[in-house]
Amino acid sequence: MRSLPLRAxxxxxxxxxxxxxxxxxxxxxPDTIAHKYAMRFPWHGPYYHPVYRQPxxxxxxxxxxxxxxxxxxxxxxxxxxxxxxxxxxxxGYPGYGGAYLHPPQWPADTxxxxxxxxxxPW
Numbered sequence: 001m002r003s004l005p006l007r008a009x010x011x012x013x014x015x016x017x018x019x020x021x022x023x024x025x026x027x028x029x030p031d032t033i034a035h036k037y038a039m040r041f042p043w044h045g046p047y048y049h050p051v052y053r054q055p056x057x058x059x060x061x062x063x064x065x066x067x068x069x070x071x072x073x074x075x076x077x078x079x080x081x082x083x084x085x086x087x088x089x090x091x092g093y094p095g096y097g098g099a100y101l102h103p104p105q106w107p108a109d110t111x112x113x114x115x116x117x118x119x120x121p122w
Contacts, residue, residue: 030065033083034081034082034083034084034085034119035085037081037083038083038084038085041083043055043057043084043116043118044057044100044114044116045111045114045116046100046101047100047101047102047103047111047112047113047114048100048101048102048103048114049103049113049114049115050102050103050114052114053100054100054114055100055114055115055116056114056115056116057086057116057117057118058115058116058117058118059086059118059119059120060082060117060118060119060120061119061120062085062119062120062121064082064117064119065081065082066079066080066081066082067079067080067081067082067117069109069110069111070109070110071108071109071110072108072109073108076109082117082118082119084116084118084119085118085119085121086118086119086120086121087121100114
C-alpha cells in the first residue's frame with residue numbers, strides 16, 4: 001500500500017525530467033515541432049540554383065513561421081512551414097555541384113529555383 005504513492009511520485013518525477021530535457025525551457029510547441037522536422041529532413045530541395053550550382057539558403061527573420069510557394073496551374077498556391085533554423089556554427093562549405101538536379105528549362109513551381117528559406121538565428 002505504501003509503495004503505490006512512492007511509485008507514482010517517482011513516475012511523475014521521471015516523466016517531468018524527460019520532458020524538461022527534451023527541449024529548452026524557452027521553446028514553444030511550434031519550435032519543438034520545427035526542431036524535430038529539421039533533425040530528420042535536409043534544409044534544401046532536390047534542385048540547385050543555376051548560378052551557384054548548389055542550393056541557396058535565404059535567411060528570413062526568426063519569427064517567420066510560414067512561406068508561400070507558387071506553381072503554375074490550378075490550385076498551386078501553398079503555405080508551408082519553415083522548419084530549419086540558421087545555426088551559429090559553421091559546418092564548412094558544401095561540395096560544389098553534388099547530387100542535385102538541374103532546374104527545368106520551364107520551371108513549373110517556385111521550388112525549382114533552388115532557393116530555400118531558413119529562419120535566422122535567435
